[in-house]
Amino acid sequence: MNKPWFDDGNIIISAGGKRFKVHRSILAAQSAFFSDLFSVADADGTNTSDGCQVVELHDSPAEVADFLRAIFDSSFFDANPASKPPAATICGVLRLAHKYDVPYLRRRALAHASRLVPRTYKQFVDRALTESTADTYFRLADVALETGVNWLLPTVLEACARSLIYAPKVRPPVPEATVARCAAGVEAVQAAGDERIARLFFNTTKPYCLPLRVNACADSFRELQGDWESQLFPAAGRSWKDCENAMRSGLCTICFPAMVAKNAAWTEQYWDGLPAMFGLGSWSTLESERREDLRYSNA
16 A cells, blocks of 8 residues: 555545545544544535545655555554664654654654664664664654654764765755754764874873784884874774774784773763763653653563
8 A cells, every 4th residue: 555545535635746545534533633634624614526625734745655554554664673664664654643643653653763773882882873874864863853852863963973074065865954953063073083083092102012012013003093093983883893903903912902992981981972962961861751752662
């Protein structure tokens, strides 16, 4: 059911030139907004087609289609975590479930969105925000800002800020206001990356080191400084893994673990400070908000 259309439907929802014929009683039962809207339309006697009321929505037709399918087709937007709906579907359903006051569907969309982003330090390090494209995180940022879901934002805004650092000329697929909110964190993210590089490579005056390896490790440190000074951006990720591999082959069995430990300490401090970096309070406050938003789900 790519385009919700029931021959026995009695209300037509129109968006962007696309029409969806559905059952008004079901839609009204799920949404106080539509219940009120249909009552007003009855009183006004407005807009009919083939004997059905026509209600015009000023939303993306693709998002309206997903939103209506989520209401009328139980298999389309399953609450089961294993169903893994596409990020675009999650964002569209969340936006419209919030806008049109469908609480159970908003919770379900938030539960799916919650699984797209790291919520703990371990998840942040293990997943490194590499499972989705930059476009996904910009869309998540846009819908989280629009719907006031602050607990989704720290790692999402951080990923967007890094994308703006890596690819400043690429136009994200979201409104300028969302891009500006993401860009507000670029300076802080870049400063944290500079601090990481300084802590790892330039605050180390000499190797730690096995006595017979001092000169070799010193040479490796200098080479790493030159190779990674402009490349090692913040947060655990592929760049860090490449650097770690280079250190493993170039440093001794004392210096290498010491450098890994220094990076782990930096990364944990960076994670702890992410909410404050974007003016979002603390992780504990955000986790309380998440639990409240999802209190009837298993996420």
